[in-house]
Amino acid sequence: MTESLDxxxxxxxxxxxxxxxxxxxxxxDFGVIDRLAAxxxxxxxxxxxxxxxxxxxxxxLAFATYxxxxxxxxxxxxxxxxxxxxxxxxxxxxxxxxxxxxxxxxNNDYEFLGAHITETHDIWHVITGFxxxxxxxxxxxxxxxxxxxxxRFWLALITKNLLKTVVYDIERSTEYxxxxxxxxxxxxxxxxxxxxxxxxxxxxxxxxxxxxxxxxIL
Amino acid sequence: MTESLDxxxxxxxxxxxxxxxxxxxxxxDFGVIDRLAAxxxxxxxxxxxxxxxxxxxxxxLAFATYxxxxxxxxxxxxxxxxxxxxxxxxxxxxxxxxxxxxxxxxNNDYEFLGAHITETHDIWHVITGFxxxxxxxxxxxxxxxxxxxxxRFWLALITKNLLKTVVYDIERSTEYxxxxxxxxxxxxxxxxxxxxxxxxxxxxxxxxxxxxxxxxIL
Numbered sequence: 313m314t315e316s317l318d319x320x321x322x323x324x325x326x327x328x329x330x331x332x333x334x335x336x337x338x339x340x341d342f343g344v345i346d347r348l349a350a351x352x353x354x355x356x357x358x359x360x361x362x363x364x365x366x367x368x369x370x371x372x373l374a375f376a377t378y379x380x381x382x383x384x385x386x387x388x389x390x391x392x393x394x395x396x397x398x399x400x401x402x403x404x405x406x407x408x409x410x411x412x413x414x415x416x417x418x419n420n421d422y423e424f425l426g427a428h429i430t431e432t433h434d435i436w437h438v439i440t441g442f443x444x445x446x447x448x449x450x451x452x453x454x455x456x457x458x459x460x461x462x463x464r465f466w467l468a469l470i471t472k473n474l475l476k477t478v479v480y481d482i483e484r485s486t487e488y489x490x491x492x493x494x495x496x497x498x499x500x501x502x503x504x505x506x507x508x509x510x511x512x513x514x515x516x517x518x519x520x521x522x523x524x525x526x527x528x529i530l
Numbered sequence: 531m532t533e534s535l536d537x538x539x540x541x542x543x544x545x546x547x548x549x550x551x552x553x554x555x556x557x558x559d560f561g562v563i564d565r566l567a568a569x570x571x572x573x574x575x576x577x578x579x580x581x582x583x584x585x586x587x588x589x590x591l592a593f594a595t596y597x598x599x600x601x602x603x604x605x606x607x608x609x610x611x612x613x614x615x616x617x618x619x620x621x622x623x624x625x626x627x628x629x630x631x632x633x634x635x636x637n638n639d640y641e642f643l644g645a646h647i648t649e650t651h652d653i654w655h656v657i658t659g660f661x662x663x664x665x666x667x668x669x670x671x672x673x674x675x676x677x678x679x680x681x682r683f684w685l686a687l688i689t690k691n692l693l694k695t696v697v698y699d700i701e702r703s704t705e706y707x708x709x710x711x712x713x714x715x716x717x718x719x720x721x722x723x724x725x726x727x728x729x730x731x732x733x734x735x736x737x738x739x740x741x742x743x744x745x746x747i748l
Contacts, residue, residue, distance in 0.1 A: 328697055357700050478570075482578075486679060
C-alpha cells in the first residue's frame with residue numbers, strides 16, 4: 313500500500329517537529345527520544361531496513377528466529393572472569409547506573425527490530441568501546457547509520473547533535489566531526505552486529521569477539 | 531562587549547529559523563543561503579574564527595594584507611597550459627556556467643573573511659577535486675568545517691543536508707556520510723587553504739600545488 317501524498321507530507325512534518333523538539337530539549341530526555349523514534353518509524357523505511365538487514369545470513373536468521381536477550385542478571389554476569397563480554401557488560405551497566413530493559417515479546421519483524429535494537433544498545437557500546445558520554449554516543453550513532461541503512465532515527469540523532477553544535481556550542485564542532493568519522497570508519501570495516509544472539513556469548517573473551525567482528529578499538 | 535542573554539536567545543532563534551527555511555527550500559536557492567550566512571555570522575564566532583585562522587603564519591599574513599583575487603579574466607586563464615591551476619579553474623567555471631564574483635573591497639577583518647571565502651570557493655573546489663554536485667558540496671563543506679574552526683555556516687550546511695536526508699531521502703544516507711568522512715579526512719591532512727593569494731598561482735601546475743598542500747585526491 314502506497315502512502316498518499318497528503319499522508320507523506322504529514323509524516324514529514326511530524327518528523328521535523330519531533331526533531332526540533334529534541335534540538336530544544338536537554339540531552340537525555342527519554343520522552344523526547346521516544347517521540348523522535350516513533351516519528352522516524354514509517355513503514356517504508358522500516359521495510360527497507362528489514363530488507364537490507366536480511367541480505368546478510370545473520371540478519372536473515374534473526375528475522376526467522378527473533379533471538380532476544382531476555383532477562384539479564386547483572387549480578388551473575390559480574391561473577392564471570394574479567395576478560396569476558398558478560399563481565400564487561402555488567403560493569404558498564406553498573407558504572408552507568410543502567411538497568412537492562414524488559415522489552416515485550418516480538419510478534420512480527422517490526423517489533424523484533426525495535427526490541428532487538430533497544431535491548432542490545434548497551435552491548436553495542438561495550439563491543440565498540442564507545443563510551444556513554446556525548447562523544448561516545450555520536451560515535452555509536454555514526455556506527456548505527458552505517459550498519460542500519462535506511463534508519464531515519466540514528467541519522468536524526470547525529471543531525472540533532474550537529475544542529476545543537478551549530479546554534480549553541482560551535483566550539484565543539486571538531487570533536488563532534490571526529491566522533492562521526494571514527495564511528496563511521498569503525499562500522500565500515502566491522503561485521504554486522506545486527507541479529508547476533510548475545511545471550512550465548514556472555515562467557516566469550518571480549519577481545520576475541522571484537523577480533524571476529526573486525527572491530528579495531530581506537 | 532558581551533552579548534546580553536536576550537540578544538543571544540534572539541540570535542539563536544534567528545539562526546534556527548534561517549536553518550529551517552533552508553531545509554524546506556530546494557537546493558541552490560541563493561537568497562536562502564545568504565540569510566543563513568547572515569544568521570551564522572555573530573561577532574563571537576567570527577572573532578574565534580579569525581583568532582584561530584591567525585595562529586597559522588599564512589592566515590596571520592592574510593589578515594595583515596587582505597590579499598584579494600580581484601578581477602579574473604576566465605578567457606585569459608583558459609589560454610594557460612592545461613596542467614595549470616588557472617586553466618583548470620577556467621574550465622571548471624565555464625563547464626559549470628559560473629562567473630567569478632566581484633566582491634567589494636575589504637575594510638576590516640570581518641569583510642576580508644567573508645570576501646576571501648566567497649571569492650575562493652570555486653578555487654577550493656578545483657584544488658580539492660570536489661565536484662559541484664551535492665556529494666562534492668558535502669565533501670567540501672566537511673573540508674571547510676575542519677579548516678575553518680568555529681564557523682557556524684559550514685556546519686549548518688552539512689547539518690541541513692543530513693536533515694533533508696533524514697526526512698525526505700533516507701536512501702542516500704550512506705553516500706552523504708561517506709562524503710562527510712572523505713572531506714573531513716582530506717582536510718585533516720591538508721595544509722590550510724585560508725589566506726593563500728591564489729592570483730599569484732594561476733600558472734602553477736595543479737598537481738604541484740596539491741602536493742605542496744598535502745591534498746591527496748581520492
